[in-house]
Amino acid sequence: MHEVLKIEGKHLLKGTVKISGSKNATVALIPAAILADSPVTIWGVPNISDVGYLGELLEVLNVRFKQVADDQLVIDPTNIQNVTLDHAAVTKLRASYYFMGALLGRFKNVSIKMPGGCYLGPRPIDLHLKGFEALGATIEFKQGAYHINAEQLIGAKIYLDIASVGATINIMMASIHALGRTIIENAAKEPEIIDVANMLNKMGAQVRGAGTTVITIDGVDILHGCAHEIIPDRIEAGTFIIMAAAAAEEVTIENIIPQHLESLLSKLEEMGVSIDYSLDKVTIRRAEHLKPVDIKTLSYPGFATDLQQPLTPLLTQAEGKSVISETIYVERFKHCQELQRMGANIDLIPATAMINGPSKLYGDKVIATDLRCGAALVIAGLIAEGITEIHDVYHIDRGYDNIDAKLKSLGANIWRETIE
Secondary structure: OEEEEEEEOOOOEEEEEEOOEOHHHHHHHHHHHHHOOOOEEEEOOOOOHHHHHHHHHHHHOOOEEEEEEOOEEEEEOOOOOOOOEOOHHHHHOHHHHHHHHHHHHHHOEEEEEOOOOOOOOOOOOHHHHHHHHHOOOEEEEEOOEEEEEOOOOEOOEEEOOOOOHHHHHHHHHHOOOOEOEEEEEOOOOOHHHHHHHHHHHHOOOEEEOEOEOEEEEEOOOOOOOOEEEOOEOHHHHHHHHHHHHHHEEEEEEEOOOHHHHHHHHHHHHHHOOEEEEEOOEEEEEOOOOEOOOEEEEOOOOOEOHHHHHHHHHHHOOEOEEEEEEOOOOOOOOHHHHHHHHOOOEEEEEOOEEEEEEOOOOEOOEEEOOOHHHHHHHHHHHHHOEOEEEEEOOHHHHOOOOOHHHHHHHOOOEEEEEEEO
């Protein structure tokens, strides 16, 4: 028995939708909270399965984890125990690697199984490990687990070969209590990094430069609890903006930070989509005639790799050839094979998809091979003729808070069924 998501296409969307807190910030903020010596309250927590997996890992560490309201968590690490993290949740969740930096920072040693998550091609964690070594840790990998130990963590200058979000945040957490100053050069600049740095600073850390290519951390002795509100999810926002561009009479997307989405919004305007801006929301109307565009994914503030998959079904409706060049995860094109089943005309060559439009899409049985592939198939289902049946919906639930209810409120015909 498993659950499928069904969508009957061709229902125009209309209304207002509110974006949840950032998944990519949440999965780092929860591990960061264990660096405190007293409770941390986090607001704006999205209702996604990744949060549940992190909660299971907190329980293993004897950290109290309480949901006090729909989107509010209290994390109390007062009685934390540094035990080996070999729980099944580690392999379900790539972001479990943030416990490496947090536990190493707090206890100077950590043992954890190899992290899992969506398969998007090679996603090595060697930059994280190099950073820990630069701070004075030794690393051993045996029987499928990393064992990372340090007599003392000492501030260092660390240059990242690739501006990796995960490595930037992990090294930042590991260096919070290190002696002296740590400088991370070629740091990633994503908004989620600023959000984590802001919470750490509220806890008493000394982090400067988050959001730029050079982050400086001066080690401190203790961190205390705090209250923190998560930034809105720019990828969920981008997904709903694309949905609206594909299938909306008129939809307003609220609780967003438009400058986090500039690369997407400018491409949609280039395609001919009508966008009205205000401080923390945008209103979108679909265009009858869409122009093709070329996209190249880059680290922030470039076009987000997480949004190229949701954008692909919209590009199938453009009049001409669009090209997506993927520079972050070069194998991130499994959604294209699923869209081809629905009638999309897409040619694939290594790291590139060429989308020839416009194509009429038809509902079919498709598989969400990863989180953002799932989002792409939901968008395709909204514009396809007939009923689209999406399998492996657990991938979608990992990163989208209540996607069915939000779409229903806009007039989509979407429901779940349990099938054998």
